[in-house]
Amino acid sequence: MEKPTNRILSGVQPSGDLHLGNYLGAIKNFVSLQHKYECFFCVVDLHAITVWQDPATLAQKTREVTAAFIASGIDPKKNTLFVQSQVPQHAQLAWMFSCIARMGWLNRMTQFKDKAGKNSENVSVGLFSYPTLMAADILIYLATHVPVGEDQKQHLELTRDIAQKFNNDFKHELFPIPEPLILGEAKRVMSLRDGTKKMSKSDPSDYSRIMLTDSKENIVQKIKKAKTDPLPLPDSLEDAKARPEALNLLTIFAALNDSDTEEVISNYGGKEFSQFKNDLGELASSKLSPISDEVNKLMSDKVYLDSIIVSGKEKAISVAKPVLDKVFEILGFLHNNIPKN
Numbered sequence: 471m472e473k474p475t476n477r478i479l480s481g482v483q484p485s486g487d488l489h490l491g492n493y494l495g496a497i498k499n500f501v502s503l504q505h506k507y508e509c510f511f512c513v514v515d516l517h518a519i520t521v522w523q524d525p526a527t528l529a530q531k532t533r534e535v536t537a538a539f540i541a542s543g544i545d546p547k548k549n550t551l552f553v554q555s556q557v558p559q560h561a562q563l564a565w566m567f568s569c570i571a572r573m574g575w576l577n578r579m580t581q582f583k584d585k586a587g588k589n590s591e592n593v594s595v596g597l598f599s600y601p602t603l604m605a606a607d608i609l610i611y612l613a614t615h616v617p618v619g620e621d622q623k624q625h626l627e628l629t630r631d632i633a634q635k636f637n638n639d640f641k642h643e644l645f646p647i648p649e650p651l652i653l654g655e656a657k658r659v660m661s662l663r664d665g666t667k668k669m670s671k672s673d674p675s676d677y678s679r680i681m682l683t684d685s686k687e688n689i690v691q692k693i694k695k696a697k698t699d700p701l702p703l704p705d706s707l708e709d710a711k712a713r714p715e716a717l718n719l720l721t722i723f724a725a726l727n728d729s730d731t732e733e734v735i736s737n738y739g740g741k742e743f744s745q746f747k748n749d750l751g752e753l754a755s756s757k758l759s760p761i762s763d764e765v766n767k768l769m770s771d772k773v774y775l776d777s778i779i780v781s782g783k784e785k786a787i788s789v790a791k792p793v794l795d796k797v798f799e800i801l802g803f804l805h806n807n808i809p810k811n
């Protein structure tokens with residue numbers, strides 16, 4: 471089997487509208503990587519149902535994430551854009567991986583602990599075993615690199631452990647040990663209400679996050695209301711590191727503007743937040759509005775969007791199927807071993 475050397479897989483859940491953290495931590499990086507790698511980008515609906523999803527809106531949200539990929543600048547002809555549940559090999563390989571991964575490995579996953587909280591007896595089994603499905607998403611394509619936000623680093627380490635254990639247990643070098651690509655200035659975008667908490671779809675406060683679909687007025691308003699401290703802006707990175715809300719806004723500015731945080735500090739350090747927030751509001755809306763306009767346009771052309779999803783499915787299966795067949799063979803399953811007469 472041909473072994474790729476520069477193949478990317480990454481996934482985004484259709485579990486709610488996309489926010490600035492998804493854009494800066496993941497999708498914006500996908501756009502620049504598409505020129506250097508062979509890319510598979512996947513809307514991970516099987517992951518989304520680890521928590522309750524309303525069946526009446528899941529398909530719509532799945533199309534919206536696909537549209538957001540394209541609207542952000544990912545070329546659907548050059549890359550494979552597809553929906554996870556349409557490629558059955560992901561769930562099949564995830565089962566094998568749940569027999570490779572150890573309970574102790576999964577017990578260490580901090581995202582599970584955060585999401586389950588005090589409710590750990592009552593969350594789905596899928597929420598616990600989810601990282602084995604994520605490992606399958608990546609390894610079923612023999613992907614070598616995985617661009618993600620920093621919150622996914624631990625899941626990537628688990629993926630590497632699974633690949634290594636599979637290769638060792640069965641004395642086969644089938645799976646690559648994939649490298650995380652945690653890129654850009656905003657690797658972990660924080661809540662606008664609390665600079666120590668990640669910006670997330672599940673935060674109850676709307677003012678904690680900027681959505682890709684927010685209007686210009688909304689974006690400007692949310693940034694104006696973002697929590698800060700009474701001091702002027704920090705004038706060194708050192709100083710900013712002790713002030714999480716200020717650092718968050720500075721890194722968001724840098725990431726949106728393709729510059730770096732130190733440069734932003736050299737322009738705004740010592741100044742009042744009010745002017746900086748005005749400029750950041752303008753910058754964010756000028757970058758995000760064209761994307762949300764394009765998402766709306768794509769969402770009104772379902773025939774086009776669905777044609778992308780169908781061709782993505784075919785391309786994805788053509789790569790995933792031979793890998794799963796190889797896994798069956800390595801494990802000793804009867805599967806393809808029935809001789810034809």
Ligand code: AMP
Pocket residue numbers: 481482483484491492493494495496497617618619620621622656657658659660668669670
């Ligand atoms: P999810 O919405 O959980 O499927 O996340 C999709 C991608 O966005 C993953 O690569 C995450 O690491 C990334 N991501 C989600 N939230 C943030 C955040 N607050 N900051 C940076 N990246 C994020």
Ligand code: TRP
Pocket residue numbers: 479480481482483514517603604607608616617618622625
């Ligand atoms: N677990 C990721 C998240 O919640 C989404 C995801 C699923 C993913 N499968 C993946 C990311 C494979 C990268 C590669 O953000």
